[in-house]
Amino acid sequence: MKYVAFLGGIFCAGSSTVPAEVDTEIPLGIEAVTGLRTDYVHRGFQLAESALDFQLEAEVTLSNETSLHLGLAHLSESDGDFNETTSYLELSHTFNKKFTAGTSFTYRDRNESILRGGFDLGFYTSYLINDDWRWRNELNFDLGVEGVYLNSELEWSQVISDKSFITMNAGVSYVSDYLERNGLNDFHTRLTYTYALSDQIAFTPFIGSSFQIDDQDADDIFYGGLWFEVIF
Numbered sequence: 001m002k003y004v005a006f007l008g009g010i011f012c013a014g015s016s017t018v019p020a021e022v023d024t025e026i027p028l029g030i031e032a033v034t035g036l037r038t039d040y041v042h043r044g045f046q047l048a049e050s051a052l053d054f055q056l057e058a059e060v061t062l063s064n065e066t067s068l069h070l071g072l073a074h075l076s077e078s079d080g081d082f083n084e085t086t087s088y089l090e091l092s093h094t095f096n097k098k099f100t101a102g103t104s105f106t107y108r109d110r111n112e113s114i115l116r117g118g119f120d121l122g123f124y125t126s127y128l129i130n131d132d133w134r135w136r137n138e139l140n141f142d143l144g145v146e147g148v149y150l151n152s153e154l155e156w157s158q159v160i161s162d163k164s165f166i167t168m169n170a171g172v173s174y175v176s177d178y179l180e181r182n183g184l185n186d187f188h189t190r191l192t193y194t195y196a197l198s199d200q201i202a203f204t205p206f207i208g209s210s211f212q213i214d215d216q217d218a219d220d221i222f223y224g225g226l227w228f229e230v231i232f
Helices: none
Strands: 028-042 043-063 066-077 083-095 099-111 116-128 133-142 146-159 165-178 183-198 201-213 223-229
Touching: 028 201, 146 183
Parallel strands: none
Antiparallel strands: 028 043, 028 223, 043 066, 066 083, 083 099, 099 116, 116 133, 133 146, 146 165, 165 183, 183 201, 201 223
């Protein structure tokens, strides 16, 4: 089994779930994630330091190719006033087992933040190049900040044992009218290691970075953290 069940962190769409039969015979998977991170970075902006987060997601398999994701997440700064609560709905469809396209509808409620909360409409594509490589692109219309966010990234994953694997992501983002930013936004990376204690429980330590491209006044960001994942 290449991927153990895990959510892969807050705000990560398209995660793997373990289906369980309900009375309607619609396959349903539920995941819960909680974790601690040194910094919370959203689309190249550092919003909080030393933050705790929690996310609950349900996936309903509508057919062999189509899935519906519903999620609720909350993040709070340990030593500050920043708080963010997010709810989202995502619909995805897979073509020929390699190409996936989807759309998402998200609402974020924030306080003490440089980015305003509000509704966010997103579209994305994901292409499975081979067993190890995936290419993902996304386009988001953030109505809270009245800006546009585009992101393109590659994901590489490798099995270490029957209980663990590593994943590395690297991408480049572009923004338009996003808190007075326009043009190339950041180059971002993330490295995760997942170890499964069982089919339902896993730990994932991670490190990441965000290197600013056009905004020379903004600082580059390095962060790390640990997630604890449970599947019901």
